[in-house]
């Protein structure tokens with residue numbers, strides 16, 4: 001078990017190194033930092049100075065090691081577009097993205113899971129049929145269409161929620177939060193729903209399929225034959241079995257969710273790292289793009305790792321096998 | 324005579340297909356006396372499992388009970404509410420399913436499944452339930468009960484799992500145990516152990532038992548009385564010794580010849596009954612067995628023979644075998 005854990009952590013670190021190297025190659029080969037960073041009338045001495053400062057005269061591998069070392073010490077390089085340090089740039093935008101992700105997770109849990117259970121336990125009920133019908137829209141409509149539709153209805157037509165930004169924010173230490181003001185809450189609702197739309201429908205469909213399948217299984221029939229209550233049978237005996245594939249599939253969808261968060265932030269002008277990424281692409285701001293890729297890669301890998309390491313807690317079949 | 328533990332009268336179950344009902348069980352009738360072991364025997368698809376499932380009211384669409392009374396120690400189960408019925412399942416009727424590999428919940432520990440079941444029916448604290456669970460694991464002959472208690476099903480062999488399934492079915496101390504082919508999925512060496520265990524538990528607890536099997540050898544070893552099923556009907560019922568010694572129904576006789584047994588030279592002989600049992604919706608008129616029967620006459624093709632009440636050894640046949648012996 002411990003050997004397995006260490007091995008998986010090592011694998012994760014290796015993949016992250018590979019991602020970092022590719023991102024680094026992007027920075028090293030695409031665009032010219034000198035023309036991006038220096039004013040057109042810069043002197044030779046200025047150029048020389050910048051080359052020294054960025055270490056451009058050194059071999060590629062040394063530069064990569066510097067790059068890694070910098071990242072470990074919180075130095076993520078300089079944006080070509082604004083000439084600011086990338087670290088603080090991301091740090092100021094991170095709270096907006098995290099709060100949005102968190103809000104959409106809450107929507108997923110509190111809407112997707114109960115509806116998924118309902119559809120799995122009572123597949124022929126009126127509500128279940130309605131939910132399944134609506135969920136087709138959630139699967140097929142592209143994310144930005146959902147966002148634009150919500151804006152058209154709830155911002156433009158009804159005027160209930162703002163269509164862009166995150167409302168008033170409050171600064172707490174290094175964290176700016178929109179969750180302490182009324183306008184902040186109103187601003188996060190539409191983007192959170194937009195971002196959650198896919199996950200919610202996904203969770204509903206997964207849970208439904210899984211519960212329907214488990215509900216037919218022999219061990220559930222045996223549990224019924226032992227007189228266990230329906231509540232106990234669904235909540236423990238069936239759910240435990242249905243949860244694992246659902247978590248797995250959801251974790252595999254994480255890439256989609258990250259992509260959708262960029263789209264959602266774009267649609268709602270949400271000041272998070274997704275919209276920073278979009279701006280950087282438009283400005284060919286390669287260092288920021290590179291750091292964003294590394295960052296997203298790290299989140300992706302870490303969540304996958306965590307999901308994998310908590311499996312044995314849900315499924316005893318994986319506990320002692322050690323493989 | 325004391326009240327039977329289980330009294331089934333005229334039980335009929337249909338399968339609904341394209342808006343039409345096809346009979347799966349038709350007028351099934353039998354009793355099980357306190358402490359008695361009744362064997363249900365018959366070919367695959369004869370309706371043995373269906374009978375068991377119908378008794379504990381777990382039929383799911385497209386299957387449905389259409390008639391019949393089921394009484395457990397005089398109490399009519401067919402009239403109970405769903406809620407009261409859940410108190411009967413597990414508590415008063417234990418059920419052992421055929422396949423131990425799929426009967427246990429794969430993600431819950433053995434201990435959890437046992438204690439949940441006991442605490443559902445008996446007023447036990449967590450600690451008491453645990454103690455009893457361990458006692459049951461010991462009782463069904465498992466080595467190292469505390470380890471098994473904490474184990475997940477996948478860590479155990481088929482034989483061990485079937486012992487656990489039996490413990491699960493008996494742990495709330497039911498009056499009746501229905502065991503549906505409890506040994507078919509196990510390999511031969513384990514089968515004998517399992518039958519011995521069932522026999523022992525039956526003798527210790529005095530629980531009445533309905534043992535479903537298609538193996539007459541198992542019947543001979545375990546059952547006090549037998550009901551032979553054919554195409555959803557009971558076609559012969561008798562005390563085990565009399566049925567095996569002198570079967571009345573030609574089908575029962577055929578079934579016995581189809582069971583491998585050494586003949587005078589020590590060679591194994593099997594004589595299968597020609598033809599196949601009619602499937603659902605393909606029942607011929609008259610006696611369901613007549614197309615395969617050497618003794619069939621005109622009346623067999625037209626009229627269905629009733630299960631004649633002949634004092635403990637009854638057969639649904641117009642031309643039972645014994646007559647031949649007598650004449």
Ligand SMILES: Nc1ncnc2c1ncn2[C@@H]1O[C@H](COP(=O)(O)OP(=O)(O)OP(=O)(O)O)[C@@H](O)[C@H]1O
Nearest residue numbers: 338347366367368369370371372373374385537603
């Ligand atoms: N859900 C179902 N849908 C269609 N037919 C079914 C269903 N369940 C059972 N049957 C049919 O009902 C009949 C009786 O089945 P049952 O399981 O009681 O047979 P059995 O005597 O237990 O046979 P086996 O020895 O194979 O277990 C069979 O013909 C079977 O095909």
Ligand SMILES: [Mg+2]
Nearest residue numbers: 371372373503
């Ligand atoms: Mg069966």
